[in-house]
Amino acid sequence: MLKKKDQYVVAVVGATGAVGQEMVEVLQERKFPVKELRLFASERTAGETLTFQDRSLTVQLLTKDAFTGVDIALFSAGEEVSREYAPVAVSAGAVVIDNSAEWRMKPDVPLVVPEVNPEAAFRHHGIIANPNCSTIQMVVALKPLHDAARIKRIVVSSYQSVSGTGKEAMDELIDQTRALMSFQEAVCHVYPFQIAFNLLPQIGAFDARGYSSEETKLVNETRKIMGDDRIRISATTVRVPVFRAHSESVNIETERKLSADEARALLATAPGVMVFDDPQRKVYPMPLEVAGTDEVYVGRIREDASIESGLNLWVVADNLRKGAALNAVQIAEKLIQAAS
Amino acid sequence: MLKKKDQYVVAVVGATGAVGQEMVEVLQERKFPVKELRLFASERTAGETLTFQDRSLTVQLLTKDAFTGVDIALFSAGEEVSREYAPVAVSAGAVVIDNSAEWRMKPDVPLVVPEVNPEAAFRHHGIIANPNCSTIQMVVALKPLHDAARIKRIVVSSYQSVSGTGKEAMDELIDQTRALMSFQEAVCHVYPFQIAFNLLPQIGAFDARGYSSEETKLVNETRKIMGDDRIRISATTVRVPVFRAHSESVNIETERKLSADEARALLATAPGVMVFDDPQRKVYPMPLEVAGTDEVYVGRIREDASIESGLNLWVVADNLRKGAALNAVQIAEKLIQAAS
Numbered sequence: 001m002l003k004k005k006d007q008y009v010v011a012v013v014g015a016t017g018a019v020g021q022e023m024v025e026v027l028q029e030r031k032f033p034v035k036e037l038r039l040f041a042s043e044r045t046a047g048e049t050l051t052f053q054d055r056s057l058t059v060q061l062l063t064k065d066a067f068t069g070v071d072i073a074l075f076s077a078g079e080e081v082s083r084e085y086a087p088v089a090v091s092a093g094a095v096v097i098d099n100s101a102e103w104r105m106k107p108d109v110p111l112v113v114p115e116v117n118p119e120a121a122f123r124h125h126g127i128i129a130n131p132n133c134s135t136i137q138m139v140v141a142l143k144p145l146h147d148a149a150r151i152k153r154i155v156v157s158s159y160q161s162v163s164g165t166g167k168e169a170m171d172e173l174i175d176q177t178r179a180l181m182s183f184q185e186a187v188c189h190v191y192p193f194q195i196a197f198n199l200l201p202q203i204g205a206f207d208a209r210g211y212s213s214e215e216t217k218l219v220n221e222t223r224k225i226m227g228d229d230r231i232r233i234s235a236t237t238v239r240v241p242v243f244r245a246h247s248e249s250v251n252i253e254t255e256r257k258l259s260a261d262e263a264r265a266l267l268a269t270a271p272g273v274m275v276f277d278d279p280q281r282k283v284y285p286m287p288l289e290v291a292g293t294d295e296v297y298v299g300r301i302r303e304d305a306s307i308e309s310g311l312n313l314w315v316v317a318d319n320l321r322k323g324a325a326l327n328a329v330q331i332a333e334k335l336i337q338a339a340s
Numbered sequence: 341m342l343k344k345k346d347q348y349v350v351a352v353v354g355a356t357g358a359v360g361q362e363m364v365e366v367l368q369e370r371k372f373p374v375k376e377l378r379l380f381a382s383e384r385t386a387g388e389t390l391t392f393q394d395r396s397l398t399v400q401l402l403t404k405d406a407f408t409g410v411d412i413a414l415f416s417a418g419e420e421v422s423r424e425y426a427p428v429a430v431s432a433g434a435v436v437i438d439n440s441a442e443w444r445m446k447p448d449v450p451l452v453v454p455e456v457n458p459e460a461a462f463r464h465h466g467i468i469a470n471p472n473c474s475t476i477q478m479v480v481a482l483k484p485l486h487d488a489a490r491i492k493r494i495v496v497s498s499y500q501s502v503s504g505t506g507k508e509a510m511d512e513l514i515d516q517t518r519a520l521m522s523f524q525e526a527v528c529h530v531y532p533f534q535i536a537f538n539l540l541p542q543i544g545a546f547d548a549r550g551y552s553s554e555e556t557k558l559v560n561e562t563r564k565i566m567g568d569d570r571i572r573i574s575a576t577t578v579r580v581p582v583f584r585a586h587s588e589s590v591n592i593e594t595e596r597k598l599s600a601d602e603a604r605a606l607l608a609t610a611p612g613v614m615v616f617d618d619p620q621r622k623v624y625p626m627p628l629e630v631a632g633t634d635e636v637y638v639g640r641i642r643e644d645a646s647i648e649s650g651l652n653l654w655v656v657a658d659n660l661r662k663g664a665a666l667n668a669v670q671i672a673e674k675l676i677q678a679a680s
Contacts, residue, residue, distance in 0.1 A: 153646055157497035157589035159539055159578065173537075178521055181514075197513075197582050198628040199499055201640055201654045206619040210600065210642035232646035236589040236654065238499065241581050242537050249497035249576040249589075260550065279546040288538040300541055302550040306493055306572035314541045314576065 014077030090126030133323030347375035354417030430466030473663030
């Protein structure tokens with residue numbers, strides 16, 4: 001358990017990445033009680049500077065003795081770094097909130113979305129896992145409906161932005177777009193195929209059944225966070241030429257029938273959810289509008305006439321904020337609220 | 341019935357539009373037995389010229405006496421023009437193949453995809469309707485599976501390119517992209533919101549249940565073409581910043597269980613279908629690769645473990661060709677094959 005203090009020593013591992021930078025911003029915006037902020041990265045970007053509370057901080061090279069005195073360590077530097085350094089940070093006395101996939105499905109590691117299963121955060125043994133971006137926004141939108149009517153099955157197709165891959169992917173989308181607009185060839189470094197003006201139906205590696213790792217994460221993480229292994233889930237995940245915010249077309253089948261109005265009312269009062277649903281007046285969530293915001297936006301709420309108790313929803317959230325950095329900081333806030 | 345001739349007088353109404361131009365190209369490519377090609381458009385674009393068989397043809401203003409002597413009239417000029425002029429063309433003795441939504445759901449008008457329900461074409465009373473682009477590619481991919489295992493339910497989410505809206509929308513995507521790359525504001529004329537680097541979860545107008553006209557078309561037209569009203573369908577349609585080719589994430593539930601291998605084998609020999617499915621080797625359909633081709637590409641074929649008999653498919657086709665112009669010309673080819 002985190003000891004109660006007025007202010008905490010916070011480390012951000014992977015501070016120069018798209019999510020790491022967002023973590024620093026979110027800590028500042030939310031006035032997180034930071035006594036000292038330590039930024040770490042690999043050799044490639046250590047030495048860069050980031051601004052926090054009007055001070056310029058130099059990013060340090062991550063080493064095994066980096067965590068002395070650290071209370072809370074936010075990791076977003078990939079699975080390998082988390083595998084190697086998260087236990088080191090825990091040994092040094094820090095609580096780790098890890099944004100990689102490394103620890104998420106370990107039975108004794110809580111996987112937490114504060115609006116959905118905040119209580120799980122307190123059962124940690126040093127490491128708390130931050131879920132995958134596409135999972136977080138879906139469970140925030142579905143939890144109130146699950147509580148009210150029990151979701152039996154989910155069929156989800158995603159429209160995921162390039163920032164989910166990282167900063168290099170955002171640059172690649174810009175570079176390819178500029179090249180094509182100048183009648184030059186688009187060059188691919190990050191993605192195997194051109195992403196500008198194209199769609200890639202691959203996010204992560206494929207397993208023998210033909211599912212991508214992103215699709216498997218959506219299935220397994222949703223069940224773990226919702227605490228209900230009976231929910232059946234089928235996922236298709238697709239990369240789209242959008243910079244920021246992921247969108248999801250979500251079809252659910254519920255045990256008890258929910259009308260669209262009932263679902264809208266449940267979501268209107270749900271934590272972290274913004275209902276943005278008046279299509280006749282062109283009110284529906286779009287990634288361009290949702291980018292930079294904190295809420296999970298839900299629109300296009302419709303009864304699905306193809307089954308007895310079904311709903312369609314269109315769910316959009318900023319994958320760097322609620323899908324990653326914000327959720328991690330919200331977990332840390334839960335911990336400090338409960339610290340004693 | 342069309343009278344047998346060596347060559348036919350063909351009219352293209354809406355010849356300067358994205359689909360109309362493609363119709364002219366497809367007629368030429370497929371060596372359609374054209375005796376004379378007459379091109380028509382509205383005042384806005386009449387007078388423009390198009391090339392057909394190395395000859396430059398001037399687009400004429402559409403008038404009520406345009407169809408004298410015409411055997412086959414391909415319409416792609418919107419619902420109003422079809423409503424007014426298709427009966428005029430029929431009265432003049434032409435068979436109309438109409439790409440608008442105007443006649444599609446009329447009980448005595450056949451709605452035809454040659455790979456799926458070619459026999460319906462011969463039951464026409466002068467007008468044959470060409471289905472909606474997003475419907476055509478879905479039914480071409482699903483018919484072989486339906487025949488083999490009976491599809492009970494379809495949940496589809498679409499990723500539709502801007503060329504489905506028309507040439508102005510393609511220009512808008514280019515103009516907005518150029519503006520944004522020069523740090524200028526994106527201007528919206530065709531779409532209500534920026535489409536560059538964004539997604540619009542609206543295609544067509546919304547009904548009281550919250551469904552867009554494109555979603556309703558996908559449901560109703562699929563049932564009519566498949567000739568099976570028991571198929572239950574739930575659709576979500578979304579515009580994406582892609583120039584050409586529509587993509588669809590399709591989840592199906594079948595009466596008899598189909599393995600992914602069985603589905604792949606059925607589709608490998610299906611007319612008009614290309615199986616492009618080896619994800620481990622990065623073989624899956626993408627709109628950029630499919631644009632300009634004639635087939636419906638199917639990949640990401642996976643068993644859906646969330647139900648007893650389910651499959652997921654990723655279906656991509658060129659919306660201007662198979663989704664519109666090519667399908668219309670294929671219908672005309674069926675008619676001339678059967679002419680006597």
